Amino acid sequence: MCVLALLARQDGYAYDIASRLAEAIGMGEGTIYPLMRRMQGDGLVTTYLEESSSGPPRKYYQLTKAGRAALIAQKADWTDFTASVARILTDAKPARIVGGVT
Amino acid sequence: MCVLALLARQDGYAYDIASRLAEAIGMGEGTIYPLMRRMQGDGLVTTYLEESSSGPPRKYYQLTKAGRAALIAQKADWTDFTASVARILTDAKPARIVGGVT
DNA sequence: CATGGTACCTTGTTAAACAAGGTAGTGGCC
DNA sequence: GGCCACTACCTTGTTTAACAAGGTACCATG
Numbered sequence: 001m002c003v004l005a006l007l008a009r010q011d012g013y014a015y016d017i018a019s020r021l022a023e024a025i026g027m028g029e030g031t032i033y034p035l036m037r038r039m040q041g042d043g044l045v046t047t048y049l050e051e052s053s054s055g056p057p058r059k060y061y062q063l064t065k066a067g068r069a070a071l072i073a074q075k076a077d078w079t080d081f082t083a084s085v086a087r088i089l090t091d092a093k094p095a096r097i098v099g100g101v102t
Numbered sequence: 103m104c105v106l107a108l109l110a111r112q113d114g115y116a117y118d119i120a121s122r123l124a125e126a127i128g129m130g131e132g133t134i135y136p137l138m139r140r141m142q143g144d145g146l147v148t149t150y151l152e153e154s155s156s157g158p159p160r161k162y163y164q165l166t167k168a169g170r171a172a173l174i175a176q177k178a179d180w181t182d183f184t185a186s187v188a189r190i191l192t193d194a195k196p197a198r199i200v201g202g203v204t
Numbered sequence: 205c206a207t208g209g210t211a212c213c214t215t216g217t218t219a220a221a222c223a224a225g226g227t228a229g230t231g232g233c234c
Numbered sequence: 235g236g237c238c239a240c241t242a243c244c245t246t247g248t249t250t251a252a253c254a255a256g257g258t259a260c261c262a263t264g
Contacts (some may be wrong), residue, residue: 001191030255053261059212
């Protein structure tokens, strides 16, 4: 979801995304590449190559329509999920079922 | 963390905790029992048996001091983590490193 | 021409959730 | 008395995905 969110802003390449997410939530490089591959397999992103002056060519990822839809759905799930958890943490009185996070 | 939070309110037994968390966040029974075992191994909970009129005896779990400390730490981590994710979702400009969720 | 940064990728290990199934106690129903 | 349903415990096998570690290659600088 975070990757989708970053790509929703603008196209990006794995190394950069990995660096940002490493800093933000401690995600490692070894996680991002298989993930991008999965997302591409799921039709959430497409790729194109672009030369870089500072190293090898970058593989940019771009959200597809399905990717944007997935982001919206995942955000909704995430919101529900965190709300449920918050309810447990404060109330300890859980409520309704969370949809897709299951 | 959710289990610890529930137990912080009052002692509970796995079957009941599982039911609550199944309803709230879709957690299955097959998840809770190994989890309780792990937590006991980590010294976060202790157990005692209590007869029940509606079936076999219940194994109640009680938070230890370490368990209460773990809950506090995990809550802090969770708060930081969700804040970071929220920042990514809105800004797409991640910030500081999250501690223990790594 | 070696080092360090950029950027790609794979492989093996491990953690943990999940589905499914198995055991056993209690009570109610026919 | 036999059977079913509910409670409550637990285990086992499968799958998923993160992670650590390592490998390749490009480019610039000293």
